[in-house]
Amino acid sequence: MTRAKQKTLLEACRQQGLRITGPRRVILEVLSAAEDHPDVEELHRRVAAIEPGVNIATVYRTMTKLTEQGLIERHVFEDGRLRFERAPEVHHDHFIDVETGKVVEFRSEEIERLQEEIAEKYGYEIVSHRLELYVRPRSGS
Amino acid sequence: MTRAKQKTLLEACRQQGLRITGPRRVILEVLSAAEDHPDVEELHRRVAAIEPGVNIATVYRTMTKLTEQGLIERHVFEDGRLRFERAPEVHHDHFIDVETGKVVEFRSEEIERLQEEIAEKYGYEIVSHRLELYVRPRSGS
DNA sequence: CGCCCAGTTGCAAACGGATCGCAATTAGAG
DNA sequence: CTCTAATTGCGATCCGTTTGCAACTGGGCG
Numbered sequence: 001m002t003r004a005k006q007k008t009l010l011e012a013c014r015q016q017g018l019r020i021t022g023p024r025r026v027i028l029e030v031l032s033a034a035e036d037h038p039d040v041e042e043l044h045r046r047v048a049a050i051e052p053g054v055n056i057a058t059v060y061r062t063m064t065k066l067t068e069q070g071l072i073e074r075h076v077f078e079d080g081r082l083r084f085e086r087a088p089e090v091h092h093d094h095f096i097d098v099e100t101g102k103v104v105e106f107r108s109e110e111i112e113r114l115q116e117e118i119a120e121k122y123g124y125e126i127v128s129h130r131l132e133l134y135v136r137p138r139s140g141s
Numbered sequence: 142m143t144r145a146k147q148k149t150l151l152e153a154c155r156q157q158g159l160r161i162t163g164p165r166r167v168i169l170e171v172l173s174a175a176e177d178h179p180d181v182e183e184l185h186r187r188v189a190a191i192e193p194g195v196n197i198a199t200v201y202r203t204m205t206k207l208t209e210q211g212l213i214e215r216h217v218f219e220d221g222r223l224r225f226e227r228a229p230e231v232h233h234d235h236f237i238d239v240e241t242g243k244v245v246e247f248r249s250e251e252i253e254r255l256q257e258e259i260a261e262k263y264g265y266e267i268v269s270h271r272l273e274l275y276v277r278p279r280s281g282s
Numbered sequence: 283c284g285c286c287c288a289g290t291t292g293c294a295a296a297c298g299g300a301t302c303g304c305a306a307t308t309a310g311a312g
Numbered sequence: 313c314t315c316t317a318a319t320t321g322c323g324a325t326c327c328g329t330t331t332g333c334a335a336c337t338g339g340g341c342g
Binding site for chain 4: 021039041056
């Protein structure tokens with residue numbers, strides 16, 4: 001299954017005319033395997049585990065390219081770092097555990113709809129949005 | 142009315158036991174008058190217009206203090222800079238005009254409620270949240 | 283099959299926002 | 313008025329990100 005995703009991402013790159021170089025191939029592999037929302041440093045670490053010698057600047061540049069192509073999504077959470085995830089077919093929002101930093105995805109049709117409604121009321125058109133719920137595991141009960 | 146707010150903020154500081162120094166007095170004045178969501182550089186600029194010589198590090202430090210005391214709210218929008226606004230009595234969210242960067246506030250009870258609902262479903266307790274709608278003025282109609 | 287060059291990379295320097303160490307200053311309690 | 317802890321200005325520093333540049337290379341074309 002990871003394999004399927006991987007192929008898709010790599011092929012998407014080819015279609016966009018991006019050169020498939022050694023470093024890039026590894027970065028795509030790492031991105032395809034990622035189930036979370038790693039920052040650049042973390043991506044670089046994972047890449048280095050497969051193929052040392054890839055410079056972090058290359059990771060930055062590749063992420064910029066992929067974001068421009070719409071193949072991945074870039075987030076900036078409260079810590080200010082850039083984080084990435086493969087572009088999902090349908091948009092989703094995020095829970096962020098304030099203690100562990102762990103990110104969980106969710107989607108609410110109702111919230112999506114309400115946002116549109118409110119924007120319209122104000123005379124706006126939504127270009128994109130960001131909803132992050134900073135949470136902790138429900139204690140007690 | 143600005144006067145009323147100003148007094149409140151300054152008095153709140155006194156109550157918290159913060160020393161009211163020259164620089165601080167000016168920063169509080171600027172914050173009280175602000176209707177928008179300035180970043181530190183902008184705050185510093187406004188402060189300097191009233192009283193030159195206040196160092197930007199002082200602005201940073203003061204904002205940190207005020208945030209810790211819960212007197213102001215700190216935001217990090219997509220541009221990654223720290224932005225501030227006076228702590229509102231009731232929470233609100235933001236529209237951000239993608240072209241001008243202008244920030245407009247709104248509040249939706251329904252969305253607030255839905256967030257709680259969803260968090261509960263996932264077994265979380267919401268500590269805080271952030272909802273930003275990046276928009277442009279509705280064209281056409 | 284090899285040439286060629288625009289795209290890509292590694293490296294180091296630069297950048298920009300935010301923070302910090304330190305010595306000098308000062309608010310404000312007693 | 314005094315005394316001390318809080319605050320300030322200043323410069324250095326941090327850290328994530330970007331950039332300039334020379335070397336390298338993928339992959340289209342002959």
